[in-house]
Amino acid sequence: MSNRLILSLAIHNHQPVGNFPHVFEAAFRQAYLPMVEALERHPRIRVAMHYSGPLLDWLEGSQREFFPRLRALVAGGQVELMTGGYYEPILAIIPDPDKDGQVHMMTDYLRRRFHARATGFWLAERVWEPHLAKPLAAAGVDYIIVDDTHFTAVGLREDELTGYFVTDEQGATVKVFPSRKRLRYLIPWQSADDVLAYLRSALRVAGGTGRDPVLVMGDDGEKFGLWPGTFALCWEQGWVESFFRAVEAAEEWLVTMPPGEAAAMPAAGRVYLPTASYEEMMEWSGGFWRQFLVKYPEINTMYQRMLRASRKVHAMRPGPRRRLALVDLWAGQCNCPYWHGVFGGIYLPHIRRATFGRLIAAEARADRAPHRMVRGQGRPVGSTIADLDGDGAADVELVSPAMLLVVDPDEGGGVVEWHWRAERINLTNVVSRRPEAYHRQLLQHPSDAPAPEAETIHTGRVRVKEPGLDRLLVYDRYRRAAFLDHLLGPQVTVDAFARNEYQELGDFLTGSYRPAVSRSRDAVAVSLSRDGSVELVRPLPLRVEKRLTVDARRSELRAFYRLHNPGDAHAAVRFGVETVWAVTDPGARLWIDNQVAPARETRARPRAHEVRFTDWGWRGAVSLRIPEGEVWVHPLETVSNSEAGFERIMQGVVCLCLWQITLDPQRAWEATLVCELGIKG
Known part of the structure; x- marks a missing residue:
C-alpha cells in the first residue's frame, strides 16, 4: 500500500527573442530570483527548472551573479535542469535538423555552464505530435512533460495519471509525464492547505496501487511573481514560503x-497520445495547434519564410558563417509570434520584428555564401515562381541586394513580404484587424471593477489598460499588404476607409492577377494583370496592370501602373493604391510632403507628392514618391488580450494614394510610384 506521495514540480522560465529589456528585468526581480532565493532557504524542496535560451543569454549577460547560485542548487541535487529547444520553438513544426540542433545547443550549454546532464525535455507550449518521440529519443531525451488533457483524450482517468508512461515512434521510446491541470490551477491561487488537501486525496485514491504515486505539475515560472497580482501573493504575502513549509511539515x-x-x-504503462496541447491552447487553436497557420495568414508567412531560410542555411558549407546563420535561424524559430492565446503572441509587433529580423539575417548569410553567388555578378538579382505559402497556387519572389519581395497574385497581387535587408526589417510585417472570441467580453463589459490582488491569467474578468477600447474593434475584410488596388466611390472618406465602412466598386482588391517575371542583367520585375470590372452606373470592363521592379544597383522599388478601358463607354474612376508599413511606434512621425503627420493619427492631404515613413530603430526613412494625388494615412490598431488585460496595439500604418481618373474608350492611364529605402535627413 502506498504510504507517501511524490510531488514533482517543473518550473518553466522563458522570455521570447526580442522582448524588451525591462520585461526581462521585471521577470527576474519579481519571479526568477525570488524563487531561487526561496529554494536556498528550503533545501528539502527539490524541483526541476527550465530556462529558455533567450533568458539564459540575458541572465549570463546582465545577471552574472545569478549563475553561481543556480549552479550551487544543481550541484547539491536540489534543482534538476531540463533541456529543450534552445530558442523555445514549437518543436513539431520546425525541420528535423533544426530540432536536433536546438536540443543539442541547449543540452551542451547546460553541461558547459552548470555541469548538468539534462535528460528531461521541456516541450514548448506542451504541443505534442506523435512523431516527436523519434527525434527526441535521437537527441538523447529521456522524458518530457505534457498535460493531462493529452491522456484524458485517449480515455485515461485523472486518478490513473501518476508517474510516467512510455510511448514510441518506430521503436524509438520516450517517457511522458502527465502534468495535472488541477495542480496548475491550485498553485499558487489557492491556499497551501487546499493544495495539500488535494494531494492527500490523490494519495488516498492511489492507496491500492502498491507504489508511491507521482504527481507532476509543470507550469510557467512567471506565475510566481510576474503575472498580475502574483508578486504580492507569492512573495509579499508569503504564499511560496507557506507552501514550502507546509510540504516540509508533511x-x-x-x-x-x-x-x-x-x-x-517503473513506468505506469504504455500510451500513444494524440496531437494535443494544454486545454486552453486547444481552445485558442481550434483543436490542433497547426490551425494557427490557417487562422492567421501572417503566421503562415513567417512559418514559410522560416522553412525556406532553414533549407538555405543547411545547404551552406560547414564553417563559421554557417554556424552564425544557424543561430539566427534558430532564434527566428522562437514560438511566441507563431500563435496567439491569452498572451499577445502574433499581435506583439516587437516580437514579430525580432523574429523576421533573425530569419532575414540567416537568409542573408546564406545568400552571401560563395556557392550561392551568381558567377560574374557581385550584385545578383533573382526571382522565384513557386507555391511559397502552401496554398497550392504560385507566388512570386523577387530578390536584390537591397530587398526581397513576395507577391501573392491570387490575393490582389499584393506584396505580403518586403524585406529591407540591410535593416533586417520586413516592411509589411503587420497584422490585420480580425475578430477574436474574447472581443465579445469587451463588447459586453467594456471594463470591470479593479482586479483582485491576484488572479489566474485565464480569468473571465474583463481588464482594460485604457477606456474606450471597444470603439477600436474594427475588422478588415482582407489581408493587409502593399500595392493593393482600390476603386472607390466619390463619397468615401478617409475615416470611412479607416473603419472599413465603405464599398469597393471594383473586383481587384482580392482578385487574382496573372503574373509574369522578366529579368535583365541588373534588374528583375514581376508584371501582374487582371481583366476585371468596375461598378458605376452599370458594370464596365477595366484592365489593371502593375509591374514591380527591383534593381541590383539601387535600394529602390518602382511600381508602374497602367489602367486601360477596353470598353465602349467612358469610365470615371477613383483609383487607389494601398501600401502598408510596419511602423509600430505610437510616437513615430510620418511626413506627407513637408507636413508632419503623427503615425497614430488619421490624415488626408490633397495634391501630395511624397510620403516618408520612419519607425524606432530605422537608420533612415522610407520614401514613397507618387504622381500628384490625394494621400490618406491611418493607423492600423488592434485590440488584443494579454496577461494584464485588453490593450491597444499599433500594428502599422496604412497609406492610400488616390487619383481621380477619366478614361475614354480604349484609352489608358499610367503612373509610376517609386519607393526608396534608407533616406537620410
Missing part, C-alpha cells in the same frame, strides 16, 4: 522529487 507522507529521479521508477 514529510511523513509527502516528498518532493525532480522528475528525472521519478523517471528511474
